[in-house]
């Protein structure tokens with residue numbers, strides 16, 4: 001062996017080398033290395049096999065190697081449950097033929113009523129595998145991600161640049177398809193199918209894609225469309241990006257962790273003008289990542305938001321409740337449920353009313369006070385009545 005110790009990265013495996021390359025790249029691009037996210041897609045269109053498990057295991061290995069290099073890292077397990085069913089897998093009932101091209105999250109569970117849908121059954125098989133292997137991950141459902149608008153900005157940007165993207169795909173892979181079609185699959189409003197509805201145009205101002213359900217060749221088989229023409233909005237899960245561009249959209253959308261005051265101001269402004277959609281979360285599965293930072297410059301905007309929200313009555317904000325009783329947590333905390341908090345007061349730093357409104361707070365800093373509306377706590381965990389802290393964060397302000 002000729003390698004000298006200083007050339008060994010981490011534990012010296014290829015996984016360590018990839019982790020090292022990622023860190024170097026993020027630094028070079030001037031991006032935050034605070035929480036480096038690694039993602040693995042969970043196919044939900046068929047029964048998971050060893051290859052599906054292998055993909056998640058490799059991704060988790062990189063996440064562990066990043067942690068080993070001293071970085072905080074998180075594995076996102078993304079279920080492709082908005083994908084359409086392209087063919088009926090061997091051994092599954094024939095009636096599934098009637099659901100070809102429908103999103104797998106809208107198809108009934110062929111195994112009975114153990115899950116809400118075909119897609120949920122398939123992805124839960126893989127999640128069980130990850131759980132039994134002790135792999136830690138944050139779960140994201142494709143359907144929920146699109147429905148809650150998390151990918152809207154990225155989808156908009158991609159559709160505005162579809163020509164450039166089509167050229168790049170043709171140049172790098174030889175695939176000509178996106179020179180002609182938008183990299184977006186609308187779900188036909190009439191027959192509820194993807195892939196058979198071909199996108200035509202992107203209407204920038206309406207943020208909608210026009211389409212015609214004229215059919216397509218899927219796996220060498222011609223599948224007829226229903227003939228309907230219409231348009232779908234891009235912000236509510238009525239369609240999805242093609243796989244080749246969706247990756248990029250997911251990378252960007254999931255990588256937004258806003259520990260900075262400017263990112264926080266962006267969110268508060270979005271809440272003021274109604275363009276912000278909080279990320280989806282699920283009790284028992286999602287985590288909330290706490291970081292420290294100075295948000296002095298956010299208070300003026302927060303006061304504006306408070307005045308706006310209280311114009312016609314009280315401002316009730318739904319907030320996540322996390323496990324544990326630490327009032328100043330740090331890092332990822334598991335969300336165990338949701339509570340509604342009535343925000344009663346918001347004051348900028350130095351406001352004379354702060355002392356009276358925010359008990360125990362330093363009046364020279366900004367303050368915000370609210371009351372938990374006990375009757376509306378919705379739990380998704382925390383069994384056994386163990387202690388848990390109730391702390392409000394406006395949905396989306398701490399992610």
Ligand SMILES: [Zn+2]
Nearest residue numbers: 109114115121
């Ligand atoms: Zn099931």
Ligand SMILES: [Zn+2]
Nearest residue numbers: 188191213226
């Ligand atoms: Zn149709």
